[in-house]
Amino acid sequence: MTSLYLSSLTLSHFRSHKRAVVELDARPVAIHGPNGAGKTNLIEAVSLFSPGRGMRRASAREMTRRPEALGWKVSGLLLGPDGPHDIDFRSDEGAARDVRIDGKPAPQTALGRAARVLWLVPSMDRLWIEAPEGRRRFLDRMALSFFPDHAEATLGYEKAMRERNRLLKDQIRDAHWYAALEGQMAQAGAALQQNRKDTLARLSQAQEGAETAFPVADLELISTEADIPASAADLAEALAESRFRDMAAGRTLVGPHRADLFGTFAAKGVPASDCSTGEQKALLISLILANARALAEDVGAPPILLLDEIAAHLDSARRAALYDEICALRAQAWMTGTGAELFADLGTRAQYLEVTERDGQSFVEKTS
Template sequence: MPFSRLSLTNFRSYADLVLHPGPALVVLTGENGAGKTNILEAVSLLAPGRGLRGAALGEMARSDGPGGFAVSGRLGEDVELGTGTLATAPDRRQVRINGAPAAANSLGEWLSVLWLTPAMDRLFTEAAGGRRRFLDRLALALHPAHAMHAARYEAAMRARNKLLADDAPADPDWLTALEARMAEHGAAIELARAATVSALAERLEQVPSGPFARAAIALDNGGAGEAGPLATALRDGRARDAAA
């Protein structure tokens, strides 16, 4: 669903700005320092996360403004998303959906934003961990529940690691329960990743042939979506993980 209106108040270099983008592709042009990236950062704040630059909230209010800032966007004709801070609490993020207070994570039910910046140009040549994190951001755009599965997987993994690191023998039943939870959410994570890569591969196949090489994408994910093998691998690897 495209933005039909974007409004900035005391955000970065803008005291007040209202844009009405059309439904087609939007290209921002202008001299260096004109505020193009500020607009993109404002859009990124209408999705979960810390935004395009990952800056602290207190740095986003206009330097010579009254303190605090506001960013709002209208999706279609009837969904209003808003975020910002108050002058009295510049480091506390406020979020509203259709005028009602909401949690920042709930923005993901309406909007997901993905970006590639020049600072990320080594993403595809360095460690696999960075590529997995980028793939997870892609998956989140198509599968909003992906963030929930990832968070619960990480929570169960931390709890399991803590049990294994303790000097006292870990309760095997509790370990089994944690590993079952990791396996359940891990399977959902792998399914979302696989579906995202499949969708991208399908779109790439539709690109007409030209003078340049066609891009391709694939994912080596063996038993994606199967919780059983992961639970077994975790159980069998307890001694190894405890010693790590």
């Protein structure tokens, strides 16, 4: 199995980093430094190598370094099964992010074919007890890792739904307007829903027989409203039948945007939402690892992993087990923690970056 990794990363006026240049190999990357030094900003830059708005879902304007606000640039050399790719992102004075792959302008969706990037950040710790939107987003990120066209299906569905919702709020009753938009929603929505189901099947398969210190999660796709039609034709029919009810509500009440991800701690038969905080975290890590194993089988290389403050939330035994699993996967995992001692179990299996802050500016130094 080959590796997928960033061999170099350059940041210019990105968040707290005025200038940072890092040369890397395929080993895990242990990033340590005090709180507020800019560790998370560094891995947020790596998250841009995946389609979407990055792990913080920030706008291009929010990523620029203050107070200069001159715009920013992130670039890197990605090595993987498809060969090397020079990828860079830039935003000039708050403009929308521009993506270039090997010197040529490229759409966001092209990133999904060049790289697979998964992340787990502290804000996701409440995934099992927050609103369904967060779980849908989590599931769609996993689906995107398997199906690069999932982003197009999601965007197409959401765009058509916004237009339909506008008609509903304006009390428009012309069936022809609705039929066109519902046809678009039905085609994109059926693809979106099928990708989600296939993703859950891949995760289930990847968890079967895996020897791991992290618990297995049984996952089910449910709906907050009613069963979501599987085919495009059935979904179009359901949308048409729901028009008057939707008009009263002022929004679309049927479709894959009403789906929810239900998780169960398999060994205990307990819903994830009822598990302890530690168990909920362990279930999340288990899913990220299952996602990574499945991708490694599918594309011949493990994804890049971004694990923010992961070491602080695990006891020493599970921390060591996580490091062993990452190394067995041969994944370039970017992990952050406040002290280098949190990564002691990795030893020479990892490379180390120290991030410090002086006068409002972050500095990155490779220590080994």
